[in-house]
Amino acid sequence: MDCNCFESPWPADELLMKYQYISDFFIALAYFSIPLELIYFVKKSAVFPYRWVLVQFGAFIVLCGATHLINLWTFNMHTRTVAVVMTTAKGLTAAVSCATALMLVHIIPDLLSVKTRELFLKNKAAELDREMGLIRTQEETGRHVRMLTHEIRSTLDRHTILKTTLVELGRTLGLEECAIWMPARTGLELNLAYTLHQQNPVGLSVPIQLPVINQVFNTSRAVKISPSSPVARLRSSGPHMLGEVVAVRVPLLHLSNFHIHDWPELSTKRYALMVLMLPSDSARQWHVHELELVEVVADQVAVALSHAAILEESMRARDLLMQQNVALDLARREAETAVHARNDFLAVMNHEMRTPIHAIIALSSLLQETELSPEQRLMVETILKSSNLLATLINDVLDLSRLEDGSLQLEIGTFNLHSLFREVLNLIKPIAAVKKLYVTLILSPDLIEYAVGDEKRLMQVLLNVVGNAIKFTKEGGVTVSAFVAKFESLRDPRAPDFCPTHSDNHFYLRVEVKDTGSGINPQEIPKLFMKFVQSQPLATKNSGGSGLGLAICKRFVNLMEGHIWIESDGLGRGSTVIFIVKLGIPARLNESNLPFLHKGPGNQIELNFSGLKVVVMDDNSVGRMVTKGLLVHLGCDVLAVSSGDECVRAVSYEHKVVFLDVSMAAVDSFEVAVRMREKFSKRSDRPFIVALTGNTDRMIKENCRRVGMDGVILKPVSVDKMRRVLSDLLEHGYLVESQ
Amino acid sequence: MEGNQLPCQASYMRNALFNQGYLDDQFLQLEDLQDEANPHFVEEVVKLFYSDSARLIRNIELTLENTPSDFEKLDNIMHQYKGSSSSIGAKKVKKECTQFQEYCEVENIDGCLRTFQEVKQEHASLKRKLENYFQLVREAR
Numbered sequence: 001m002d003c004n005c006f007e008s009p010w011p012a013d014e015l016l017m018k019y020q021y022i023s024d025f026f027i028a029l030a031y032f033s034i035p036l037e038l039i040y041f042v043k044k045s046a047v048f049p050y051r052w053v054l055v056q057f058g059a060f061i062v063l064c065g066a067t068h069l070i071n072l073w074t075f076n077m078h079t080r081t082v083a084v085v086m087t088t089a090k091g092l093t094a095a096v097s098c099a100t101a102l103m104l105v106h107i108i109p110d111l112l113s114v115k116t117r118e119l120f121l122k123n124k125a126a127e128l129d130r131e132m133g134l135i136r137t138q139e140e141t142g143r144h145v146r147m148l149t150h151e152i153r154s155t156l157d158r159h160t161i162l163k164t165t166l167v168e169l170g171r172t173l174g175l176e177e178c179a180i181w182m183p184a185r186t187g188l189e190l191n192l193a194y195t196l197h198q199q200n201p202v203g204l205s206v207p208i209q210l211p212v213i214n215q216v217f218n219t220s221r222a223v224k225i226s227p228s229s230p231v232a233r234l235r236s237s238g239p240h241m242l243g244e245v246v247a248v249r250v251p252l253l254h255l256s257n258f259h260i261h262d263w264p265e266l267s268t269k270r271y272a273l274m275v276l277m278l279p280s281d282s283a284r285q286w287h288v289h290e291l292e293l294v295e296v297v298a299d300q301v302a303v304a305l306s307h308a309a310i311l312e313e314s315m316r317a318r319d320l321l322m323q324q325n326v327a328l329d330l331a332r333r334e335a336e337t338a339v340h341a342r343n344d345f346l347a348v349m350n351h352e353m354r355t356p357i358h359a360i361i362a363l364s365s366l367l368q369e370t371e372l373s374p375e376q377r378l379m380v381e382t383i384l385k386s387s388n389l390l391a392t393l394i395n396d397v398l399d400l401s402r403l404e405d406g407s408l409q410l411e412i413g414t415f416n417l418h419s420l421f422r423e424v425l426n427l428i429k430p431i432a433a434v435k436k437l438y439v440t441l442i443l444s445p446d447l448i449e450y451a452v453g454d455e456k457r458l459m460q461v462l463l464n465v466v467g468n469a470i471k472f473t474k475e476g477g478v479t480v481s482a483f484v485a486k487f488e489s490l491r492d493p494r495a496p497d498f499c500p501t502h503s504d505n506h507f508y509l510r511v512e513v514k515d516t517g518s519g520i521n522p523q524e525i526p527k528l529f530m531k532f533v534q535s536q537p538l539a540t541k542n543s544g545g546s547g548l549g550l551a552i553c554k555r556f557v558n559l560m561e562g563h564i565w566i567e568s569d570g571l572g573r574g575s576t577v578i579f580i581v582k583l584g585i586p587a588r589l590n591e592s593n594l595p596f597l598h599k600g601p602g603n604q605i606e607l608n609f610s611g612l613k614v615v616v617m618d619d620n621s622v623g624r625m626v627t628k629g630l631l632v633h634l635g636c637d638v639l640a641v642s643s644g645d646e647c648v649r650a651v652s653y654e655h656k657v658v659f660l661d662v663s664m665a666a667v668d669s670f671e672v673a674v675r676m677r678e679k680f681s682k683r684s685d686r687p688f689i690v691a692l693t694g695n696t697d698r699m700i701k702e703n704c705r706r707v708g709m710d711g712v713i714l715k716p717v718s719v720d721k722m723r724r725v726l727s728d729l730l731e732h733g734y735l736v737e738s739q
Numbered sequence: 740m741e742g743n744q745l746p747c748q749a750s751y752m753r754n755a756l757f758n759q760g761y762l763d764d765q766f767l768q769l770e771d772l773q774d775e776a777n778p779h780f781v782e783e784v785v786k787l788f789y790s791d792s793a794r795l796i797r798n799i800e801l802t803l804e805n806t807p808s809d810f811e812k813l814d815n816i817m818h819q820y821k822g823s824s825s826s827i828g829a830k831k832v833k834k835e836c837t838q839f840q841e842y843c844e845v846e847n848i849d850g851c852l853r854t855f856q857e858v859k860q861e862h863a864s865l866k867r868k869l870e871n872y873f874q875l876v877r878e879a880r
Contacts, residue, residue, distance in 0.1 A: 619819070620791070620819050620822045620823050620826070621787055621791045621823070622784065622787055622788045622791050622792075622822070622823035622824075622826045622827060623822050623823060623826040625783070625784055625787055625826075626769065626772075626784060626826040626827070629769070629772045629777065629780055629784065630768075630772055632772075632776070632777070633771070633772040633774060633776075633777070661822075663818065663822055694821075694822065694825060715825065715826075716764070716765045716768060716825065716826070716828075717768075718764075718768050718771075719768060719771050719772065
C-alpha cells in the first residue's frame with residue numbers, strides 16, 4: 001500500500017467503511033484474545049507438549065491482529081510513522097507466518113497421530129475393561145462353585161446335599177425359586193422332591209416323556225426353558241409372571257450298574273432335573289457364566305449323590321451281614337444243642353432198649369429148651385427171630401450214630417484173613433443152599449494169611465455185602481474174590497478223597513463180590529449207600545432190613561481208610577460190590593502160624609524172658625543140658641541141679657519157675673514139689689513148678705496136680721512150646737493147655 | 740550155624756541121618772538152640788550124651804553080669820539112657836531102649852540081652868556117624 005489514497009465518494013462508501021472498520025476491530029480483538037486464551041489454557045494444562053508451537057502460533061496471531069489493527073489507520077491519510085509501523089508489522093507477520101507454516105508441516109501429522117493413538121488407547125482400555133469384568137465374574141463364579149461344592153460335599157446325607165445345593169445356588173445367583181425333580185421308582189415320572197422356598201412340596205409329578213424334559217436330558221448343558229412348561233410351574237396357585245427359567249440334568253448313579261471304571265457315561269440313564277428361576281420382577285437375563293456355574297454345580301451334585309448312595313449301600317450291606325452273623329450263630333448253637341440232645345437220647349435209649357431186648361432173647365432161648373408143642377415152638381422161634389432182628393437193628397442204629405459222631409474206634413488185632421473168609425462163607429452157605437445158589441471163594445495166592453485190622457467189623461462188612469448178594473439173587477450164585485490191590489489201581493476217580501498211601505507195613509485188600517442177581521439201575525447206585533433209603537421196587541418179600549446195612553458198611557470201610565462201590569451193568573444183569581480196605585502186615589511172620597489161645601488186648605507174640613530166673617532139676621545130664629540150653633536160648637538165667645535136695649536148697653524167691661523132671665528114678669519129684677511148697681508159705685513168693693515128663697500117662701498129670709504143681713509139659717519140648725509155656729505162666733499163672 | 744547153611748557135604752550127611760531115621764525132630768530143636776551165645780551147643784550136647792551113655796551102658800553091662808534078675812535096676816538105668824537119647828533125638832537108639840524096657844517089664848532076660856546088643860550097636864553106629872558129621876562141620880567152618 002502506498003500513500004496514494006483514493007478519493008472515494010464518502011456518502012455511499014461511508015457505511016461500507018464503517019462496517020469494514022468495525023469488522024477489522026473485532027478481528028483484531030479476536031486475534032488478540034485467542035492467544036491470551038491459549039496462553040491461559042496452556043498455563044493451566046501441564047502436559048501439553050507443544051508449548052512453544054503455541055507461542056509461535058500466538059505470535060503469528062498477534063501480529064496478524066496487529067496488522068489488521070494498524071490497517072484501521074491506513075484507511076485515511078496517515079503519517080509516515082504509521083506507514084513504517086505498518087510495514088514493520090507486516091514484515092514481522094510475514095516472517096512469523098512463514099515460520100509457523102513451516103513448523104505446522106512438521107507438527108500437524110504429530111498432532112493428528114496423537115489423536116489416533118488416543119482413540120486406540122481408549123478402545124484398548126474399553127476392551128480391557130470388558131475382559132476384566134469377565135475375569136472377575138469368572139472368579140466370582142469359581143468362588144461360588146467352590147463354596148457350593150464345599151457345602152455340598154461336606155455331608156454324605158443325600159437330603160442335606162440337595163438342600164444345600166438349592167440354598168447356595170439360590171443365594172449365589174439370586175434366584176427366586178429353585179427345585180429338583182427326582183425320577184420315580186417306576187422311571188416313568190418325575191416327582192418334585194425339593195424346593196428352595198416351599199417347605200413341603202406337594203406331591204407334584206410330571207411324566208418323564210415330555211419333550212422339554214427330553215431336551216434337557218439330552219444335553220449336559222443348562223438349557224433355557226419356557227416358564228410355562230410343567231416343570232417350571234411349581235406353585236399351584238397363580239398367575240405369576242416368572243422370570244427366565246433354566247433347567248439342567250443331574251446324572252444319578254444307578255447302584256446296580258455301578259462300575260468303578262466306566263463312570264458315569266455308560267451306565268447311568270437316570271437323571272434328576274434341576275430347575276432354576278430368576279426373579280420375575282427384575283429384568284435379569286441368564287448370563288453365560290451363570291449357566292456354566294449351574295452346569296458345574298449339577299455335576300458336583302451328581303458326584304456327591306453317588307458317594308452318598310455308595311455309603312448308604314455299604315451301610316446296608318454291613319447291617320445285613322451283622323444280621324446274618326447273628327442268625328448263623330444262633331443256628332450253630334441250636335445245632336450243637338440238638339446234637340447233644342441226640343447223643344444223650346441215644347445213650348439213654350441204647351441202654352433202655354437193650355435191656356428189655358436182652359431179657360426177651362434170653363428168656364425165649366430158655367423157653368426153647370423146655371417142652372413145647374409144635375405150635376408153641378414155632379411161636380417161640382418167631383419171637384426169638386424177631387427179637388434178634390430187633391437187637392441187630394438197635395445195634396446198627398447205635399453203630400451208625402457212633403460212626404457219624406466219629407466216636408467209633410476200630411479194634412485192631414491180628415487175625416487169620418483166610419479163615420475169616422471161610423467163616424463168612426460157611427455162615428452163608430446154608431442160606432445159599434436153600435435158594436439153590438452157588439457160593440465160590442477165590443483167594444489170591446499172594447494174599448497173606450494173617451493181617452492186622454478190625455476182624456469183627458471186617459467180617460460184618462463182608463457178611464453184609466455177601467448177604468445182600470444172596471438176598472437179591474434168585475438164580476446163579478455169588479463169587480467172592482479177594483486179592484492184594486496193586487498200588488496203581490487204587491486211585492479211583494469216583495472217590496476223590498480216597499488217598500491210598502504207600503507204606504511197608506500195610507497193604508490194601510481188595511474184595512469183589514459178584515452176583516448174578518437182579519442188578520441195579522446205575523442211577524440208583526449213589527442212593528444205596530445213603531441210610532434209610534430202600535431201592536424201589538421191592539420185589540422180594542424178605543428184602544427186609546433197615547436200609548442201614550450198606551451205609552454202615554461204607555462207614556466201616558471208610559474208617560479202615562478204604563473205599564466201597566458198586567458196579568452193575570443194569571437191571572437183570574447182576575452186580576458187583578467192590579471194596580478196598582487197608583490192613584496191616586503182622587510184624588513177625590514166623591509167629592503167624594501160632595493159634596492164639598486167648599484174646600487179650602494186644603496179643604503179645606513174644607514176652608521178654610530175659611533175666612528170668614529159673615531152676616531146672618534133672619538127674620540126666622544130657623536132658624539137663626538140653627533143657628538148660630533151651631531156657632538159656634530164651635534168655636532165662638538158669639540154675640541146673642541134679643538132685644532134689646540141691647533143688648530145694650537152691651530155690652529162692654528170686655526164681656520164678658522150677659522145672660522138675662518127673663521121670664527120674666532116684667528122685668521123687670513130687671516130694672520135691674511138696675517140700676518146695678512148704679518152703680514158701682506165701683503164694684506170691686513161690687515159684688511156678690512145672691513137671692517135665694516123657695510119659696503121657698494120665699496118672700502123672702493127676703499126681704502133679706495133687707501135689708500142687710502148676711503144669712505139666714510133655715517131652716520133647718520145642719523152643720516154641722517152652723516159650724508158650726513161659727508166657728502162659730507169667731501172664732495167667734497157670735498153663736492153659738498142658739502139653 | 741543153621742543146617743541149611745552148611746556146605747553141601749555136611750548138609751547131605753545131615754539129611755541122610757534124618758532120612759535114615761537115625762535122628763528125629765529133637766535134633767532139630769537142639770539145632771535151634773544153637774546161636775551166637777552157644778555156637779557149638781549141639782556138638783557139646785552130643786559129646787555129653789556119649790560120655791554119659793558110655794557110663795550107663797557100662798552100668799547095664801555090670802548089672803547084667805552081676806545081678807541079671809534085677810530088672811528094676813535095669814529098667815531104671817535104661818530109663819535114664821532112654822531119656823538122654825530122646826533128649827538128643829537119637830531115634831533108633833530110643834526105640835531099642837523102649838524095647839529093652841518092655842522086656843524088662845516082662846522080665847525076659849534073653850530079650851533084654853538081645854535088645855541090649857541092638858542098643859549098643861545103634862549107639863556105636865550113631866556115634867560114628869555123628870562124629871563124621873561134626874568133623875565135616877568143623878572142616879567147613
